[in-house]
Amino acid sequence: MDPFIKELKEKFVHSDDLFLHEEEILDVPVLLVGFKSLIDFTKTKVTLQKYIDTAISSQKTIGELLNEIGEVKEKDLEEAVSSIMTGKLLIISNSHRKYAVIEPFHNMLNRAIEPPTNENILQGSLSSFNEDIKTNIGLIRKQINASNIRAEFFSVGSEQKTKLSMLYFEGQADKKLVEKIRSSFEKNQDREINNLQNLAKSLGFSGWSVISKVNTTELPSETVAFLRKGRVALFVDRYPFALILPCFLWDMFTLENDRNYPIPLMASIRLVRIFGILISLLIPALYVALVAVNPEVLRIELALSIAQSREAIPYPALVEILLMLIILELIIEASVRLPSSIGPTITMVGGIILGQAVVEAKLVSTLLIIILAATTIANSTLVGIQNSLAVRLFKYVLVILASIYGVLGILGGIVLISAYLASIETFGISYLNLNYAKEGTKNG
Amino acid sequence: MDKSLHVVLMYLLVHLGLIFFLYPNDIISSSDEGQWMPIAIGLLFHFVLVWIYMKGLSFFPKQNIIHIYSEMGKGFATFFLLPVFMYLMLVNVIGVRAYSEIITIIFLSNTPSWAIIILFLSISGYLAAKGLEVIFRTGILLALIFIPIIFFVLIATFQNVDWNYLLPLIDDDFHFMTTPSYMKSFSAFIGGFLFLGFIAPYLTYNRKKVLMAATLLIPFFVFAVYIPILTFGHGTASRFLFPYIMAVDSTYINWLMFDRVTMFFILSLVTFIMLHLSLLLWMAYQIMNHWFPHQPLYSILSFTIVTFITSIMIIDWKAVERLLWWNSFLQFYVLLTIPLSIYFIGRRRKGRA
Numbered sequence: 001m002d003p004f005i006k007e008l009k010e011k012f013v014h015s016d017d018l019f020l021h022e023e024e025i026l027d028v029p030v031l032l033v034g035f036k037s038l039i040d041f042t043k044t045k046v047t048l049q050k051y052i053d054t055a056i057s058s059q060k061t062i063g064e065l066l067n068e069i070g071e072v073k074e075k076d077l078e079e080a081v082s083s084i085m086t087g088k089l090l091i092i093s094n095s096h097r098k099y100a101v102i103e104p105f106h107n108m109l110n111r112a113i114e115p116p117t118n119e120n121i122l123q124g125s126l127s128s129f130n131e132d133i134k135t136n137i138g139l140i141r142k143q144i145n146a147s148n149i150r151a152e153f154f155s156v157g158s159e160q161k162t163k164l165s166m167l168y169f170e171g172q173a174d175k176k177l178v179e180k181i182r183s184s185f186e187k188n189q190d191r192e193i194n195n196l197q198n199l200a201k202s203l204g205f206s207g208w209s210v211i212s213k214v215n216t217t218e219l220p221s222e223t224v225a226f227l228r229k230g231r232v233a234l235f236v237d238r239y240p241f242a243l244i245l246p247c248f249l250w251d252m253f254t255l256e257n258d259r260n261y262p263i264p265l266m267a268s269i270r271l272v273r274i275f276g277i278l279i280s281l282l283i284p285a286l287y288v289a290l291v292a293v294n295p296e297v298l299r300i301e302l303a304l305s306i307a308q309s310r311e312a313i314p315y316p317a318l319v320e321i322l323l324m325l326i327i328l329e330l331i332i333e334a335s336v337r338l339p340s341s342i343g344p345t346i347t348m349v350g351g352i353i354l355g356q357a358v359v360e361a362k363l364v365s366t367l368l369i370i371i372l373a374a375t376t377i378a379n380s381t382l383v384g385i386q387n388s389l390a391v392r393l394f395k396y397v398l399v400i401l402a403s404i405y406g407v408l409g410i411l412g413g414i415v416l417i418s419a420y421l422a423s424i425e426t427f428g429i430s431y432l433n434l435n436y437a438k439e440g441t442k443n444g
Numbered sequence: 445m446d447k448s449l450h451v452v453l454m455y456l457l458v459h460l461g462l463i464f465f466l467y468p469n470d471i472i473s474s475s476d477e478g479q480w481m482p483i484a485i486g487l488l489f490h491f492v493l494v495w496i497y498m499k500g501l502s503f504f505p506k507q508n509i510i511h512i513y514s515e516m517g518k519g520f521a522t523f524f525l526l527p528v529f530m531y532l533m534l535v536n537v538i539g540v541r542a543y544s545e546i547i548t549i550i551f552l553s554n555t556p557s558w559a560i561i562i563l564f565l566s567i568s569g570y571l572a573a574k575g576l577e578v579i580f581r582t583g584i585l586l587a588l589i590f591i592p593i594i595f596f597v598l599i600a601t602f603q604n605v606d607w608n609y610l611l612p613l614i615d616d617d618f619h620f621m622t623t624p625s626y627m628k629s630f631s632a633f634i635g636g637f638l639f640l641g642f643i644a645p646y647l648t649y650n651r652k653k654v655l656m657a658a659t660l661l662i663p664f665f666v667f668a669v670y671i672p673i674l675t676f677g678h679g680t681a682s683r684f685l686f687p688y689i690m691a692v693d694s695t696y697i698n699w700l701m702f703d704r705v706t707m708f709f710i711l712s713l714v715t716f717i718m719l720h721l722s723l724l725l726w727m728a729y730q731i732m733n734h735w736f737p738h739q740p741l742y743s744i745l746s747f748t749i750v751t752f753i754t755s756i757m758i759i760d761w762k763a764v765e766r767l768l769w770w771n772s773f774l775q776f777y778v779l780l781t782i783p784l785s786i787y788f789i790g791r792r793r794k795g796r797a
Contacts, residue, residue: 294551299703405555405563408547411711412563415586415718416570422581423574432581 002094004075005031011081018084025052026062031092034104038087044104066091070102082161110135111240116218118385124257128218133163133237139220140167140233140242148172149227154185156202157192163237164193167223172230180427181232181245193236199243205426210393212386213426215247225256230436246426248433252277252387276381279374280391281417284321285398285410287371291317293406312362318403320364324372325399327353329392332376450580451640451649452657453587458636458723459661460594461716463668464709465546466768468688470629471669472681478615479669482626486633487665494637494658497783498651501641503790506648509641509782510734512789524785525731528638531778532728533747534771535635536721540564541755542764543717549761550689551707561755564718569748571722572729573740576646579722586719590712597709598667601688603695605674627772632665634779636720641786642727 005020012018019041021032034041048069055065066072073079075097080090089104113135115121116128125143129136137151148170155161164185168178181203188202196214197207205213214234217223223233223242234243244251253273258266291310295303313320331350335343354373359366375395382388394417401409401416424431475482504512509528513521544560552560571579620626640654672687675694681687692706702708725747732743758764 294707296551297702297704297707299701302701401563405560406552407707407711408552408560408563408714411715412567412718414589415567415582415715418585418589419567419571419574419578419582422585423578430577430581432585 002092004077004080004099005092007077008033008080011077012084025091026055026060026065028062028093030062031090031094033090033092034084035087038107038109039089040105040107044089044102047105048102062093066098066100070100072098072100075099113139118218121219121257123260125219125221127220129220129235129240129242131238131240133165133235136220136235136240136242137165137167140223140227143220144224144227152182156185156189158190160192160194162193165235167227167233167235167242169227169230172228173232174230177246177427177429178232181234196243199234199236203245209424210390211247211421211424211431212390213245213247213424215244215251215384216241216386217244217384218242219257222256246429246433246436247431248436249421249431250434252382252384255383273381273383276378277391279378280376281395281398281414282410283371283378284325284375284395285402285413286407287368288317288321288399289402289406289410292403293409297407306365306367309365309367313365316403318399320368321371321399324354324358324364324368325375325396328372328376446650447580447647448650448653450584450647451643452653454580454583454639454719454723455637455654455657456660457583457587457716458639458720459632460664461713461720462632462636463661463664464688464713465686466542467629467632467665468668468672469682469685470625470632472673472678472687474623474626474629475615475620476678477612479673480613480666481615481618482620482629483665483669485621486630487662489630490633490637491655491658493634493779493783494640495655496787497637497640498654500783500785500787500790501644502651503794504644506645508644508730509786510730511644512786514734516789521734524782525734527774527778528782529728529731531771531774532638532724532731533751534767534774536724536728536747536751537754537758538764538767538771539717539721539724540751541758542768543714544755545761545764546686547710547714550686550710551704558752558756561752564721565748565752568718568722568725569744571719572725573744575740576643576726579719579726580647583719586715590715593708593712597692597695597705598664600695600697600705601667601671601675601691604691605671606677607674609674609677610670624769624772627776628768630772631768631775635775638779638782639723639727641782642730 009020015035017035017037019032019034019036021041023030023032051065051069055068060068063072070091080099083101084090087104087106089102090099091102092099110132111130113127113130115126119128127139129139141149146169150168150170152166154164154166156164166178166181166185184203191198191202193199193202196212196216200207200213203213215226217226218241220242223244226242226244227233232245234245236243253270258269261269290298290303291306295307298306310317327350331346335346338346354369358364359369379388379392379395382391397417398410398413401413403409405412421431429436471479471482501509510521510525513524540561541557544557544564547560548555548557571582640649643649668688672681672684672691675681675691676684676687681690684690689706689710692709693704695705697705725744726740728747729740729743732738733740758767
């Protein structure tokens, strides 16, 4: 046997989905090699047969035929292995010292283009990205018919290669930004990218930032809007999201789809989201501050009724609220974890606990339940799950400061959070930037 | 890049923080009638000094006052910058101590003031260590969140105004000029603009816009004094330590669930003061960095520790007042010499060129 084929076999030992199929093409014995799991063999063979038939009628040699249908290469084991891994069909002839790499029919391993699962959209285009990087870029090209859209491909990782792609609008995106992203990928060529933390490392971000420095969206329509404003979109193969760089605070409150409504409605929807962040940050902390430290701020009737509702509760406001907040976090986490068929159970059980039983057992006050409900609902109004997670975390900073310093603690906490947000920079662009589009065009 | 908006907002915030606490009492106790005259004179000082300072700085584009003085020679730089450094540290100590005392007096009577000082210093130290641009950006966020509250309260305080207290309009003997409390009131008039000379290489601004911001401040300077007088009359108002805050306390808003809007008002101002403190720490670091180049973290950490220890050693409000009085001399010295010297150095350089 050819030593090359032997080596190839050794490389894929115990890979039972590898096929080595002996065949004769134009009377030359060849070996077809590939993965059954990746290649639709029947279809590929039928097509191959058609090529062979035309080759017979036009009297081509096998070399000419292989050159026509694929890429002929010298026998190089490394390259052959990586071609097989990416789902190519190899035609190896024993007599020649060459093999051909052919693009076969693939098994359908991708989802169809479906409506978004993580972001809901009202009155807007519904298709969302899926796991295949080419499909995603195709979606973008379909969404916007522009010749100045650029798609650069990178392949990173030393052992497992991951395909990455960077999309931007030529002339719209800041050239310096594009160059910085490109060079950071080139510099970290050997770093493997299996998740967003890896990607952040590759881009040179700290992994400890609470606020995510990339904005994620699974909607081509949103992505195109970002691109048009001079942002850069990254795609990672097998990750069904566009990663938008740079990311700004204002993105928490805006969706491009808002612009499908009249301006007053758009403005009020966005105002609701701003209230959302304020309420989910402030209300739990205000409860602790007003109950435990500064009750005199409240109107006397209100203060009395709150005191009455807390009459039989045996622990301080901080413990009370932390207890309930943690239960609430557990409910949210559990409803993400559970399969959707038993998900509603959690809602029901949680509803019973939070709604009635806890109050009747005099473990927490009724007011607290209202506050928790308001907080959770308000938190969900923010755009982007990574943003609402960050706000959920910030809430605890304020609650703890409020339990020590009262209202002063809340305001101090706001300064602290503002300072933190102000200190975030992505490639030298501040997180608080409001008119990036204008500046971007100026630089581009 | 032109960052006028950042600078203008910071200018407003810093001054708003200064105006509403000590300044109304200083003005009210300095003169019995026609308080607009001391205010007008103070404002005149404010405008003239800010104008001279900015004019002087405009001779040196992209340079801050540390660069300007060090170009003139080492001894020269030390002669001017040492008092500035001392002034910054002193203002920092007094600021931290005075505002923690004010907060204790007004509503956190059970919290020890060292705990409040720790909160103040840790937040402003964190901000200062992050650098100038972060301070200014934080300023914008805070302005967006808190300026509406301040405006709301300011309008609400007109509720109990009796316009008859406006009279008599004229104070004809100018005796307020010689009172110590009038001297102290200048910390509000001239205590807030020093930072304009430090930010040059990082942020640039339009001089006209800053002057417009200063004009915007005039009503605040006037209302801070006149609202308590128009609410209580001069006789009563002069007995309060914080007349404006008492005036806010006396308002009653029917539909609001809060009884004391004062707290939100004061605390909004306190956040501006935290911002001011971080700016002071950063300026002190800049001077220190000029003498001994180093990382910001070290000096800001040591400044906050020094400030903490010194402010703990100040025992009561009387001591704070005494310090304020001493500080007003240093303040006059620094805030007269710096703008004037910068102006003359600039003029001379321009003349030579």
